Amino acid sequence: MTDVNVAELVRQSHEAKQKAYCPYSNFQVGAAVLTEEGTIFTGCNIENSSYSLTICAERTAVAKAVSEGYTKFKAIAVATNVSEKYMSPCGACRQFLSEFTKDSGDYDIYMSKPDLTYDKKKISELLPCAFSLN
Numbered sequence: 612m613t614d615v616n617v618a619e620l621v622r623q624s625h626e627a628k629q630k631a632y633c634p635y636s637n638f639q640v641g642a643a644v645l646t647e648e649g650t651i652f653t654g655c656n657i658e659n660s661s662y663s664l665t666i667c668a669e670r671t672a673v674a675k676a677v678s679e680g681y682t683k684f685k686a687i688a689v690a691t692n693v694s695e696k697y698m699s700p701c702g703a704c705r706q707f708l709s710e711f712t713k714d715s716g717d718y719d720i721y722m723s724k725p726d727l728t729y730d731k732k733k734i735s736e737l738l739p740c741a742f743s744l745n
């Protein structure tokens with residue numbers, strides 16, 4: 612079991628934000644997910660000219676982790692350039708992140724501002740009554 616270095620996870624989410632492919636919204640988002648084993652996977656939002664095909668940063672990071680064989684998460688950090696409030700994930704991402712509470716337990720999400728301050732919540736706080744087949 613790995614301890615969470617929150618400052619490092621938040622820092623990596625902001626670094627990932629720089630890779631955002633967002634020519635339509637110019638709204639950069641980064642994410643960094645920490646696995647139970649201690650590996651960090653990062654991701655950014657990836658937009659598309661067919662707008663609805665856009666992939667959010669949170670899902671990019673989790674897809675990278677899962678496709679490398681990691682499904683147990685301790686925490687995920689999300690970064691934007693918004694300094695007025697802590698931005699929380701969209702509904703689709705909340706459901707996507709909830710899926711992995713089955714393997715991980717109810718893990719933490721750190722929503723952060725550009726100054727690297729953050730708000731911590733549980734995935735279940737963001738999406739109570741998540742859809743689940745079991």
Ligand SMILES: O=c1ccn([C@H]2C[C@H](O)[C@@H](CO)O2)c(=O)[nH]1
Pocket residue numbers: 633636638639640655656657658665666667668669699700701704
């Ligand atoms: O949870 C979210 C919500 C939005 N976005 C991205 C999608 C789009 O590229 C931009 C503006 O909505 O932000 C994310 O990456 N994560």
Ligand SMILES: [Zn+2]
Pocket residue numbers: 667668669700701702703704705
């Ligand atoms: Zn999303």
